Amino acid sequence: MSTHTVSVKKGISIEVVSILWMIVEAGVAIGAGLLAHSLALVAFGADSIIELIAGAVLLWRLTIEANGASLDRVKQAEKVSSWVVGIALLLLAVYIVVASADKLWTHQGAESSYLGIGLAIASGVVMPYLSWAKKRIGAEIGSKALRADGSCSIVCAYMAWTVLAGVILTALFGWWWVDSVAALALVYFVVKEGWEAIQEARGKEDACGCCHDDCC
Structure with a gap:
């Protein structure tokens, strides 16, 4: 071999691990967010679902490559997936802005969520490792998509740290406005991912998913 x-x-294995983690992350984040009325946690979970879709397409591509088949037949599917992911992320950003504005206007705050704190800590530790593994393997096999997915994973870690700050401050001080502010802080990451996915779907040569200088 x-x-x-x-x-x-190895790339297939790390994507399987990533997908399984995204399933756990999405379920726990949305569940904990709904129980605590936390917009930041729900948005974090929604982003995980969208990343799960992108990861599944990449896993499909890697599996086809491992089986020795041509990759031409998956190019169109990747393009469609990029459009779906990009548009979904931009719609998520709009939802976050509108919901945050409503919560700030009506003075609605989130309740303490120790489950959310635990999830954010776990994601903040797991995602940087997955990012490193994806970028390393992507460099070994010359996969721009896998390296870009690694950059998406580190963005997910940034989001986890942002959510963590919000839920800790809410739990410690009961500041009703912190959750909405933390959710708004996620908009930058969500819009960046969404715009780059759309650029990739449009066939821009310098677009590579969640693109950073070290993945292009």
Whole structure:
């Protein structure tokens, strides 16, 4: 078995782990967010679902490559997926802004969420590792998509740290406005991911998903 084939199989394994974590992250974040009335946690969970879709498409592509088939037949599917993910993320950003504005206007705050704190800590630790693994394997097999997915994972870690700050401050001080402010802080990451996904769907050569200088 060639070194390239071994690396592709490693890529498949890390994507499977990532997808499983996204399922847990989405379920716990949305569940905890609804129980605590936390917009930031619900938005974090919604973003995880969208990343789950993108990860599933990438897993499909890697599996086809591992089986020795041509990748041409998945290019159109990747493009459609990028459009779906990009538009969904931009719509999520609009929802966050509108919901945050409503909560700030009506003085609605989130309740303490120790489950949310635990999830944010776990995501803040797990996602940087997944990011490093995806970028390393992506470099080994020459997969721009896998390296870009690694950058998406580190963005997810940034979002987790932002949510963590919000839920801790809410739990410690009961500041009703912190959750909405934390949710608004997520908009930057969500819009950036969404816009870059749309650019990739449009066939921009310098777009690579959640693109950063080190993934292009």
